[in-house]
Amino acid sequence: MDVTARWPARPVLLCTTTGTAVAVVNTLLDWPIGTAQRCIAIALAVASGLLLGTLPRWPLVAVGAEAVVVVVTTWFSPFTNAAALLFLLVALGVLGHRARWPVTLAGAVATYAALVVQASFGSDIDAPLLTLLGMTALPVVAGRYLAGLQRARRVAEERAAEAEARHRAETHAARLAERARLARDLHDIIAHHVGAMTLRASVGTLALDNDGDPAVARAALVDVATAGRQALDELRSVLAVLRDPDAVDAGEGSALVTDPEATLVDAIDRLRRAGMPVTSEVDPRLADTSLLVRTTVVRVVQEALTNVLKHTGPGTETTVGVTVSGTGAVRAVIENAPPSGPGPMPLPASGQGLDGMRQRVAVLGGTLTAAPTSRSGWRVEANLPGKGQA
Template identity: 35%
Template sequence: MRCLRPAEHLDDRSSARWAFDAIVAALAVAVAMPDLFHDGEGPPWVAIAVLVAVLAPLAVRRIFPIPVFTWVLISAVAAGLWNDNIAADLGLLIALYTVAATQSRLEALTAAAFLEFAMIVDTVRTTDGSWWHASILVSGLVGTALGLGLYASTRRAYLAELRDRAVRLERERDQQGELAAAAERARISREMHDIVAHHLTVMVALSEGAVAASATSPERGIEVMRTVSATGRQALADTRRLLGVLREDGVGDPGDGALAPVPDLAELDMLIARVRGAGLPTSFEVNGSATDLPATVQLTVYRLVQEALTNTLKHGGKGTRASVRLRYLPGEIRVDVEDDGDGAAATTPPGGGGGLIGMRERVHAYGGVLRSGPMGPRGWRVSAQLRTDEGEST
């Protein structure tokens, strides 16, 4: 039965708890002891032994609350019928308090009802005249023990809930930190992919152009190599700019460009000029007027165009031409990047790797839609629609 199971594990009990419960049991015996000498006779050794046998189990009352209460109640009633001088009232109240403090409310009320009935019957039996005055006092003592036990139980449950809530909050905080770190790693990964892939692709295209031009026009080859050098320096500057925000101390030379502003729409002309210099003829068209777009939206559009043109450089093939169109509409901006190259027939479609995933993550962050795919027999299109009238939606 559940009531016979230990309410506490013996291994978890300290010496102080054992000593405290033993002192409580001894106190209950000491309080009841003077009534044994009420008749003025010699020491009633048998009655003392019976009293000790009735109240000694209080030393394990918090381990077996219901069995101890049952034993004390039944044995106290039997001892009282045998000897009226044996009064274990304090022990009974302590046992009731323990049941109320450690067991369910139903079990506590049941124990209080049995104790109330037994004590009132004993009061009526041992009191001559105004027994009801004593009954009121007895009922008050039973109610006090029950109330204190229920209060202790409620307080213990409240403190346990607070501890459990604190543990949950700490666990949730750790999980939120891990999620934030994962999101930051994904953001840095996208930025690094866009920066490194674009600049390296441009540098490869320029280097191949320099090799081809050096045979017929050394001056042109030198000029192209200077462009390669400038592109490499730009890649280093962009990388420093990205990694600069990761510094914990925030200390750096303000002039080294580590914390320079992130790219925006104003730098699209420079981006397209760099792509043209790498050998990809690219047209740029803007429809509508740009309002005050958030810096994050401008960065998303910039990275989207950069990634799409980088894929065209990789997969478009010779003679490819590209076009970039921006359309500003109420509450949104639309971006279309198209080319007439061989990307549709390439073994690995443009953006088929991490670049496409990164573009979609960026666009979806603003409630937008990204579409990419081949155009007819030749060419590739990347189209995006971003909301600009609200913050991030996901």
């Protein structure tokens, strides 16, 4: 604890003035002899009062000086040193309050020595050594106790401030995480459905422009309308979460995919309707995994198939495989062959697809790789750990 900290000027001045006045009055009332001795006693009294002014900056010096004044007044005027003794005990209490234990112990030794000297000179205070020890310990204990209360209050205030700051940080982090999750969901919804709608609309346009089968154009438009309705439904789910964040089960992550299996089948069927042969094999044990795992698998497959829609043309062979091990580990592989014809109408890249998939998989402690194959195709593989493997 800093023993050199300054007190406000007014309390210091008040303490010094009051102490000096009390000491002088005590001397004038108790000194029984001539004028010269009275002047010396008054000077000592003034000195003991003024020494209180050193307490804010040098409490140990104040204790030592007050102890010297007590000893001198005991030798010179044993009947007028009550005020000096009081100031010594006050100074010791302030030292105990503000200084560390070694400094406080030094002040207590000086005080005890002064009390022993005073008792030995046969002053009006005649007490055994044990009593003098108690007189010395009392201001020390009081000062340390008050210091402990102040420290406890500061610690409580600091902890409250830290808890508040931690709460704000956690709230902010939770909001950022929710925004990132919603951004991924919006990307998945828009990229998948709009990609399918664009491709099917292109098929319908080509069918009409080239005097093709109107049934093909009609089927394409029906698919566009279906995909649009599904996109609207899922966007409404996102808006519902934005209006009521508490509706999301935090323990299950995204609550937007309530039927992952149906969503997975729909994503594969949409690619097939777009003219791309898809071979899929999904382990039935996937249904035994948690909703969060199934949702993650569905979103990864959706995004990978959306990329196939974006970057390859009709007739591109694609395989989807989802396997579950005995420990519950899930492996999802989406691989497409190189384009077999002209590419589709180019779609703007969001720059969030692969990053979004990696983030989803990383939440579960899994890994995701995406790289070209030896046949100039593309392969996406996600591995999610089972129980006890994360």
